[in-house]
Amino acid sequence: MIRFAIVGYGNLGRACEKIAANSGKFDLVGIFTRRDPAAMTSPFGTPFFRQDDIESFKGKIDVLALCTGSANDLTELGKRCAASFNTVDSFDTHARMRDYVNDMQRITTASGTLSLIGIGWDPGLFSLMRAVFGGVLAEGNTQTFWGKGVSQGHSEAIRKIEGVVKGVQYTVPKEAALEAARSGRGEGLTTRDKHLRECFVVAAEGADKAAIEKSIVTMPNYFDEYDTIVHFITEEEFDRDHTAMPHGGFVLRSGKAQGKDCSLEFALKLESNPDFTASVLMAYAAAAYKMYNEGKRGALTILDIPAIALTDEERTDFIAHTL
C-alpha cells in the first residue's frame, strides 16, 4: 500500500481522495488544509490536518499530491513539500515551468526525494504528444487546440461584471482551423484564429444586457482579441446545462517524411476536467512510488517518465500484451 496524502481540498483534491479511497493500492494518511481541520468532513472519513503541520508527517507519507488552487500557492507549496516528501502536482503555467523545474530539481536533489511536475492533460498528456509527434516527424508543424471546455479564468472575469449573476465561458475550437491544421496548413494560425469564446450569462433583473455584452466582448486580454458570442439565459437554464466542467482539445502535427504526407492527431474529450486530471495525477502518483523504490530521485516531468512506469504489471507481461 502506498501511504498517500493530499494538500488542498478543492475539486481536484476531492477527486484524488475518491480515487485513492476506491483503489486497492493507496492508504489515505490524510488531507492537509489551510482551513480549520476540525470544521472539515470527508465522505471517506479521511482525517484532516493543518497544512502548517505537514513537516511532522515526514517519513509517514510515500507520495503527496499537491492540489491547491492557484499557481502561486502551488509553486511555494511544491518547494516546501519537496524538501520532506515525494510529490506529484499538476502545475499548469507553461511560462513558469522552467523556473519551477529548476527550483524543484535543486530541492529534491538536496533532500533525496522525487517530484513529478506538471502532470495533467495540458501540460501533461498534450506535452507528451507534442514531444513524441515532434520527435518522430522532424519536418512538420504542431498545433494545439483547446475545448470545447470551460475556462475558469474567463468565467471568473465575466462574473465580476456588474449585473452578472452567473456566467460561464467555453473555449471552442474553430472547425475550419482544425481542418487547416489536419491538412498541413496549420502554420501561422494564432490562438485567435483557432478558438471562439462562447459565454452563457444570467443577468440580474433589470440589468442592461447590451452593456454587459459590450463589457464582455471588449474586455482587454480576455476577450477583445477573440470572436466572442454572448448568450443570455435564465438561472434555471444555467443550473441545468452549465454547471459541469467539460474540457478537452487536440494536438495535431502535420508534416512530411521524405516528401510524403503524414498526419498525427491526439484528441481528448472530457465530461469533467477535474475528474480526469485527478485520474492522470493518481496514475503518476503510483508511478512516483514505483520509481522512488527503483531509486529515481529529482524533479521529473511527464516527458522524463517512460509509459511503463504507469503499470503495476511485471514488465515483460505488460510488453507482451501492450506492444
Next chain:
Amino acid sequence: MIRFAIVGYGNLGRACEKIAANSGKFDLVGIFTRRDPAAMTSPFGTPFFRQDDIESFKGKIDVLALCTGSANDLTELGKRCAASFNTVDSFDTHARMRDYVNDMQRITTASGTLSLIGIGWDPGLFSLMRAVFGGVLAEGNTQTFWGKGVSQGHSEAIRKIEGVVKGVQYTVPKEAALEAARSGRGEGLTTRDKHLRECFVVAAEGADKAAIEKSIVTMPNYFDEYDTIVHFITEEEFDRDHTAMPHGGFVLRSGKAQGKDCSLEFALKLESNPDFTASVLMAYAAAAYKMYNEGKRGALTILDIPAIALTDEERTDFIAHTL
C-alpha cells in the same frame, strides 16, 4: 556524428539511408546486404558490404538499423547483431514480442549493448498510446483500428491466385465501429466488426473474374472471416492509383473517471508507410546513441523510453517550450 549503418536495402532500409544522408547527425558507415555488394548502388554513394562480414565492423558503428524484410530473418539478425552492436528495429509480430525481448535482453546484457525493439507505429506509437491511455484512465476500453492502408500479406495472397496479374488489398476501418468505439461502445468489437477488406485486382486477359473473386473472398485466414470487396481494374488504373503504400489507423480509449465520460483518441494518416516508419526508426536510432552515451544498456521497447530521449536539445530548454 553518429556512426550509423543499415542491414537490408528494401523500402525501409532505403528510407533510413535517405534520412541519415540528409540529416546532419549521421555518418553513414555502410549498408549490409545478402546480395552481392558489388552489384549494389546507392543514390548517396553509401558503400555496401556483405552481411556475413558485419562482425568485422565491431567498434566502428554506433547504431545499426535492422531493416530486413521477414519477421524470422529479423529476430535472428537482431540476436546476432546485438552481440556486437547497438541496434534499432521495427520487429512487428506482436505475438512473438515477449520471446524476442527476453532473448535480446539476455544478449545485450552479456555484450553491454543497447537494443531498441519494435520501433515503428504499430507496434510502436500505437503501443505507446495503448500504454499511456490505459495508464491514465484505469476504467475503460481500448480499441485499435488499422487503415485505410495496404496490407502487404493480404496483397501477396491475392497475387498468388491464378489469373491475377496485379493486386493490392486495403484494410479499411468501418465508420460505424469507429463511432461505437469513440462513444464508449467498443467493448466486444472484433477485428472483423471493425475492418473491411477492399481489393483492387488486374486480371489476366481471358481470366475467369468470378472465379478469382470467389478465391479471394473465401480464402481461409486472410479473407473468409471478413467483409471483402473486390474491384477489377485495368493495369493502367492500377499503376496510376495503387502503387503507393498508404497506411494509418486509430487507437481509441473510452471510459470513466469517477463516473464521468472520458475519451482519448490517437489518429495516424500516412501517405507512405515505409517512409514514416523510417522516420520513427531514425528518431529512435538517434535516441539509442544518446541513451547509450548516458549509460543505458539492455533491450528496451518504446514503452521503456521517455519522450525526452527524442530531442537533441538541452533538457530544460526542451521542457520550457514543450511542457
